[in-house]
Amino acid sequence: xxxxxxxxxxxxxxxxxxxxxxxxxxxxxxxxxxxxxxxxxxxxxxxxxxxxxxxxxxxxxxxxxxxxxxxxxxxxxxxxxxxxxxxxxxxxxxxxxxxxxxxxxxxxxxxxxxxxxxxxxxxxxxxxxxxxxxxxxxxxxxxxxxxxxxxxxxxxxxxxxxxxxxxxxxxxxxxxxxxxxxxxxxxxxxxxxxxxxxxxxxxxxxxxxxxxxxxxxxxxxxxxxxx
Amino acid sequence: xxxxxxxxxxxxxxxxxxxxxxxxxxxxxxxxxxxxxxxxxxxxxxxxxxxxxxxxxxxxxxxxxxxxxxxxxxxxxxxxxxxxxxxxxxxxxxxxxxxxxxxxxxxxxxxxxxxxxxxxxxxxxxxxxxxxxxxxxxxxxxxxxxxxxxxxxxxxxxxxxxxxxxxxxxxxxxxxxxxxxxxxxxxxxxxxxxxxxxxxxxxxxxxxxxxxxxxxxxxxxxxxxxxxxxxxxxxxxx
Numbered sequence: 030x031x032x033x034x035x036x037x038x039x040x041x042x043x044x045x046x047x048x049x050x051x052x053x054x055x056x057x058x059x060x061x062x063x064x065x066x067x068x069x070x071x072x073x074x075x076x077x078x079x080x081x082x083x084x085x086x087x088x089x090x091x092x093x094x095x096x097x098x099x100x101x102x103x104x105x106x107x108x109x110x111x112x113x114x115x116x117x118x119x120x121x122x123x124x125x126x127x128x129x130x131x132x133x134x135x136x137x138x139x140x141x142x143x144x145x146x147x148x149x150x151x152x153x154x155x156x157x158x159x160x161x162x163x164x165x166x167x168x169x170x171x172x173x174x175x176x177x178x179x180x181x182x183x184x185x186x187x188x189x190x191x192x193x194x195x196x197x198x199x200x201x202x203x204x205x206x207x208x209x210x211x212x213x214x215x216x217x218x219x220x221x222x223x224x225x226x227x228x229x230x231x232x233x234x235x236x237x238x239x240x241x242x243x244x245x246x247x248x249x250x251x252x253x254x255x256x
Numbered sequence: 257x258x259x260x261x262x263x264x265x266x267x268x269x270x271x272x273x274x275x276x277x278x279x280x281x282x283x284x285x286x287x288x289x290x291x292x293x294x295x296x297x298x299x300x301x302x303x304x305x306x307x308x309x310x311x312x313x314x315x316x317x318x319x320x321x322x323x324x325x326x327x328x329x330x331x332x333x334x335x336x337x338x339x340x341x342x343x344x345x346x347x348x349x350x351x352x353x354x355x356x357x358x359x360x361x362x363x364x365x366x367x368x369x370x371x372x373x374x375x376x377x378x379x380x381x382x383x384x385x386x387x388x389x390x391x392x393x394x395x396x397x398x399x400x401x402x403x404x405x406x407x408x409x410x411x412x413x414x415x416x417x418x419x420x421x422x423x424x425x426x427x428x429x430x431x432x433x434x435x436x437x438x439x440x441x442x443x444x445x446x447x448x449x450x451x452x453x454x455x456x457x458x459x460x461x462x463x464x465x466x467x468x469x470x471x472x473x474x475x476x477x478x479x480x481x482x483x484x485x486x487x488x489x490x491x492x493x494x
Contacts, residue, residue, distance in 0.1 A: 060264050060289040067286035069266045154291035157262055171263045171270045174278040176409060180399065185276060237276070248260065250272055 034094045061107050084110035100151045153247040163239045188230040192237030261292045397490035432473040440466035443492035451482040
């Protein structure tokens with residue numbers, strides 16, 4: 030799998046790849062903007078997000094992989110462009126940007142260093158974005174997972190066990206990816222679980238399988254939320 | 257318990273916990289980013305994990321209780337009918353016929369009709385016990401739900417789809433729909449409203465008599481100050 034830095038390099042020349050990246054990283058851009066302006070922002074409503082999108086594009090174009098990690102760099106560019114935006118529009122309503130001058134820029138530079146050190150956190154963000162994209166391809170949203178995620182620990186463990194069996198068995202895994210349906214009979218032959226129970230946990234099991242197959246290192250969903 | 261923020265929405269975020277649970281949690285706006293780790297409340301467990309042996313014992317006890325309730329109900333019903341018709345001066349043959357019919361219809365008889373006979377009041381102690389058993393039934397489901405969901409959360413319980421959501425953070429909307437193919441449900445859905453310290457503020461009773469497939473119940477309840485969750489207990493009458 031290509032690294033994010035490889036994709037950035039490609040996106041500098043290919044507009045489609047740049048657009049794909051912007052689309053995939055919209056939640057990240059929004060979360061950076063929100064943290065900066067200190068309130069919830071919505072695409073199509075808040076102008077700050079347009080500034081964030083443009084800053085992200087600028088970050089793609091000007092990124093030098095020898096100097097830093099991309100997300101840290103993008104975060105810094107977004108912050109700087111938001112400061113510029115508020116200076117131009119002379120708005121004084123935000124908490125974090127209010128009265129920002131050299132001290133804020135210095136703080137951002139310092140933050141950038143911190144982010145470079147916090148490499149692990151950055152990789153986790155990348156894995157979250159990758160996981161969201163994987164789920165999307167299967168028509169699964171995080172909202173759905175929050176709705177159907179089993180409350181009972183033993184049931185959750187049972188479903189994880191099923192997911193491990195699927196992820197560890199090439200033929201079952203291929204069948205799942207080919208048909209996009211749980212190969213219930215094959216699983217029944219290995220684990221004695223009632224088909225209805227399997228069907229009820231279908232979405233959660235698939236979500237676990239996708240996390241296992243993706244081999245996330247920093248977002249270990251199948252064992253827990255984090256490394 | 258630690259959790260990682262996976263997605264941020266206006267009033268809440270979606271996190272994944274150390275145990276692999278996806279949950280919605282309220283967070284202050286503009287403070288957290290995707291990927292941040294936050295601490296969330298420990299899950300409250302009401303029923304400790306049962307060993308297979310304990311489960312078997314529980315099943316036997318439940319079966320024995322159901323049989324006992326049926327026998328007591330039948331005995332009390334027959335005694336009542338015998339006393340009632342004896343007081344009316346009815347002949348034996350006539351009484352036997354009526355008694356058989358009455359036993360067959362016993363489940364459909366409203367409770368208050370039994371109290372019309374002065375003779376029955378002599379057996380007040382026994383009847384109170386029977387009433388209590390009938391009212392309480394068996395607890396067939398017990399779990400806790402948090403009041404931080406804006407979208408409908410659903411749970412299928414004994415063939416009934418229980419859905420709830422909290423609108424504007426102040427109104428608890430509840431829907432119950434019988435989606436089974438089985439005969440009507442008799443029992444009660446009880447919502448024990450809880451504060452953060454697990455203390456009960458009130459109990460919302462939703463009783464059902466012959467709640468047949470396709471039936472839908474909807475209601476809204478104004479949340480009281482400090483209520484953050486509720487414990488749902490479902491009693492089924494047999």
